[in-house]
Amino acid sequence: MKLLSIDANSKLAKTNKATSKYLFAGLSLYPDNVICPASKIAGCFDDCLKSAGRGRFSNVIKARQSKSNWWHSDRDGFLDQLRKDLHAFQRKAEKAGKQPVVRLNVISDIAWEDYGIPQSFPAIRFYDYSKRSDRFIQVLPDNYYLTFSYSGADRYQKHVKQALDHGANIAVVFSGGLPSRFMNRKVIDGDLHDIRIDDPKGIVIGLKAKGSAKQSKSDFVIRNPELIGAH
Numbered sequence: 099m100k101l102l103s104i105d106a107n108s109k110l111a112k113t114n115k116a117t118s119k120y121l122f123a124g125l126s127l128y129p130d131n132v133i134c135p136a137s138k139i140a141g142c143f144d145d146c147l148k149s150a151g152r153g154r155f156s157n158v159i160k161a162r163q164s165k166s167n168w169w170h171s172d173r174d175g176f177l178d179q180l181r182k183d184l185h186a187f188q189r190k191a192e193k194a195g196k197q198p199v200v201r202l203n204v205i206s207d208i209a210w211e212d213y214g215i216p217q218s219f220p221a222i223r224f225y226d227y228s229k230r231s232d233r234f235i236q237v238l239p240d241n242y243y244l245t246f247s248y249s250g251a252d253r254y255q256k257h258v259k260q261a262l263d264h265g266a267n268i269a270v271v272f273s274g275g276l277p278s279r280f281m282n283r284k285v286i287d288g289d290l291h292d293i294r295i296d297d298p299k300g301i302v303i304g305l306k307a308k309g310s311a312k313q314s315k316s317d318f319v320i321r322n323p324e325l326i327g328a329h
Contacts (some may be wrong), residue, residue, distance in 0.1 A: 101125050101165060101176075102183040106158075107204050113292040120223075120293065121191040125180070126204040127169060128162035133206045136229035136257070140249035142318035162205075169208075177213060184219050198222045199295060209233055216242040225294045227269050231257035234264045243295050245269050245303060250317035267294075269303040274322040276304035 102123045105111040110124045127133055168176045184200065191198035202210050203226040210216060216224045216239040225243040228234075233244060246261035248270040261268070268281070269288060276285055280302045288294075288303035297303065307319050 099164065099168065099179065100183060101180050102187055102200070104187075109289075109292050110201065110204070116291040117293060119197060120199045121187075121194060121196040122199045122201065122292065123187050124201040124204040125165075125206075126162050127166045127206040127208075128159065129205050129207075130166065132170070133166060133208060134229070136207060136231075136254075139257070140229045140247075140251055140254045140318060142229065142247075142249055142316070166206075177215070180215065181218065184215070184222060188219065188222055192221075199293075200224050201226055201292065203227065211236075211238055211242060223295050227294075229254075229257070231260040234261045234266050245294050245297070248302075248320075250320055252317075254317075265299065267297055267299065267301055267303060269305055271305045271307050271319050272322050273307045273319050276306065277322050280304070280320070 102125055103110075104114065104121070104123050107124050107126055110122045113122050114120075129137065131138060165176075180202075187200065188198050198221065200222055202208070202215065202224060207226075207228050207230055209230065210224070210226075211233075216222075220241055223241050223243070224239075225245070227245045227247045229247045229249070231246070234246060238244060244266065246258075246266040246268045248258060248268045258268075268283075270280055270285075276287060279285055283300060283302045285302045285304040286297075288305045294303070
């Protein structure tokens with residue numbers, strides 16, 4: 099089973115069209131409480147992006163679930179295949195004269211640094227969004243860039259503070275459009291592309307609510323404070 103894909107995720111496909119410098123690939127697993135250990139406290143599991151874009155199609159759900167099942171049942175076999183896919187992707191990018199970039203947690207939150215994956219591929223630049231603040235307090239491989247994924251849930255705020263104290267950029271899901279600033283930081287439109295590896299420090303990556311998150315009442319989705327104040 100092939101794990102990496104260049105165009106199976108709509109945002110990564112959009113990003114590849116937006117750049118001639120990089121070639122992006124991603125790994126889409128079907129999320130659960132083990133693969134996404136901070137999802138419960140952050141209140142984001144029910145409104146996860148698993149339902150956004152192509153994630154609403156049964157064949158896509160089935161394929162992602164099969165990969166997750168493999169991760170749970172045969173970790174060594176999964177990692178062996180992932181390494182093969184990464185070698186093949188690196189060759190493909192280099193043949194095209196592009197920098198290979200990989201997002202291993204398209205809709206998961208696995209600490210890939212604990213399995214030596216980024217460390218084994220120094221020529222590839224890796225990036226992810228994560229709700230696990232513990233990942234931001236350690237020294238990550240130089241080729242692995244993390245953006246902290248925000249939630250307004252009360253029990254989650256100590257994790258937000260921990261990530262911010264360690265200099266993390268944050269991604270925030272908004273309904274009703276994007277504000278210009280949030281938490282005293284400039285907000286950029288994170289839906290234009292997914293080139294997070296080039297983001298400046300100290301910003302908010304604003305993401306519009308998608309899929310089931312459009313109707314969400316959870317603290318994971320932030321109602322645009324500027325629009326609320328305008329009424």
